[in-house]
Amino acid sequence: xxxxxxxxxxxxxxxxxxxxxxxxxxxxxxxxxxxxxxxxxxxxxxxxxxxxxxxxxxxxxxxxxxxxxxxxxxxxxxxxxxxxxxxxxxxxxxxxxxxxxxxxxxxxxxxxxxxxxxxxxxxxxxxxxxxxxxxxxxxxxxxxxxxxxxxxxxxxxxxxxxxxxxxxxxxxxxxxxxxxxxxxxxxxxxxxxxxxxxxxxxxxxxxxxxxxxxxxxxxxxxxxxxxxxxxxxxxxxxxxxxxxxxxxxxxxxxxxxxxxxxxxxxxxxxxxxxxxxxxxxxxxxxxxxxxxxxxxxxxxx
Numbered sequence: 001x002x003x004x005x006x007x008x009x010x011x012x013x014x015x016x017x018x019x020x021x022x023x024x025x026x027x028x029x030x031x032x033x034x035x036x037x038x039x040x041x042x043x044x045x046x047x048x049x050x051x052x053x054x055x056x057x058x059x060x061x062x063x064x065x066x067x068x069x070x071x072x073x074x075x076x077x078x079x080x081x082x083x084x085x086x087x088x089x090x091x092x093x094x095x096x097x098x099x100x101x102x103x104x105x106x107x108x109x110x111x112x113x114x115x116x117x118x119x120x121x122x123x124x125x126x127x128x129x130x131x132x133x134x135x136x137x138x139x140x141x142x143x144x145x146x147x148x149x150x151x152x153x154x155x156x157x158x159x160x161x162x163x164x165x166x167x168x169x170x171x172x173x174x175x176x177x178x179x180x181x182x183x184x185x186x187x188x189x190x191x192x193x194x195x196x197x198x199x200x201x202x203x204x205x206x207x208x209x210x211x212x213x214x215x216x217x218x219x220x221x222x223x224x225x226x227x228x229x230x231x232x233x234x235x236x237x238x239x240x241x242x243x244x245x246x247x248x249x250x251x252x253x254x255x256x257x258x259x260x261x262x263x264x265x266x267x268x269x270x271x272x273x274x275x276x277x278x279x280x281x282x283x284x285x286x287x288x289x290x291x292x293x294x295x296x297x298x299x300x301x
Contacts, residue, residue: 017263018293019114019199020064022155022192023079027065029185030152035069037146037153038077038110038137043070056097063094074102076109081199083117083136091134109134114159115199116140144170151182155193158200167200168209175213191261191289198292207290251276254284262294271297 027034031049032042042049045068052074054063065077076098080087091109098107111119113136124130139147144160147153147170154174158167171193178189190210197206254272258265275284275297291297 018195018261019081020079021261021263022195023064023112025188025192026152026155029182029189030150031067033150033152035067035075037142037156038075038112039135040069040075040108040110043073045071052102056094056101061094061097063098066098068105069108072105074098074105074107076107078109078111080111080113080117080119082115083111083113083119083138085120087111088120088132088134092132095132095134111136113138113140114196144173148173148177151178151180151185151189154178155189155196158193158197164201168205171197171201171206172209172213175210179213194289195261203290203292250281250284253281254288257285257288258294258297261288261291265294267294267298274299 031051032044035042035049050068052066052068054066055061056063063076064079065075067075067077069075076094078087078091078094091111095107095109109132111134113119119136121132123132139156139159140161142156142160144157144162144166147157147160154177157170157174160167160170162170174193175190178186178193182189194206194210201209251272254275255268258268258272262268271294275287287297
């Protein structure tokens with residue numbers, strides 16, 4: 001089994017925008033289910049589990065997830081590509097900021113480590129000393145069966161406990177679970193699964209598993225064709241009735257896909273234009289959906 005190439009992460013092992021975006025997709029699909037994976041009980045407030053503003057006045061604190069999980073109860077979650085020293089001190093700063101913003105609420109903090117490494121501690125070894133009270137969930141220690149229980153948590157299965165071969169099997173099962181049960185969340189959860197899988201598996205392996213599961217890039221392109229945006233592109237191309245119109249439609253679809261996967265980048269327009277030139281939507285979308293990082297799509301990558 002091929003190992004994945006080294007990936008780029010944010011400072012201090014943070015997950016980085018690509019992995020953050022993948023985590024946000026699966027959390028949005030089933031927030032209560034994600035909380036259960038973390039071992040957090042949820043009591044909906046007025047029938048909802050509200051996500052709260054997570055950027056704080058200090059300017060450099062932007063929480064990955066801050067949610068009200070019950071009356072007087074908040075949950076703060078940070079996603080880490082790998083566990084490293086320094087995070088515990090940052091979590092302490094987050095705790096202070098959240099307590100200032102919500103002084104009447106009890107706060108539970110959880111760090112989710114997607115890959116390897118260990119999160120350090122600021123707890124005092126002396127009895128009765130300081131305790132931060134921040135839990136760490138190492139996905140590498142979680143049984144894949146727990147993560148495969150729902151389509152929304154299935155993208156995490158490839159990061160669960162097991163060897164590289166066992167994780168490859170878990171990815172295949174995850175893709176089938178998503179395909180058969182995710183409904184209108186299918187494409188975004190498939191994308192999240194493929195992105196998160198690069199932490200543990202080589203992209204060639206991921207593409208092979210995706211094809212074996214029957215999830216080809218053509219099915220993803222079919223999804224875009226069925227959206228309002230996709231229909232607008234097709235209508236515009238038909239109205240113009242020329243190859244240039246079709247190419248422009250492909251370029252616009254690729255721009256949306258690039259921004260969705262990698263965020264707004266100054267090079268996005270140029271990459272979309274280059275990929276759209278002289279090709280079809282399915283082929284160009286394959287390049288976008290299988291790229292491990294935005295830099296892989298640049299001309300001299």
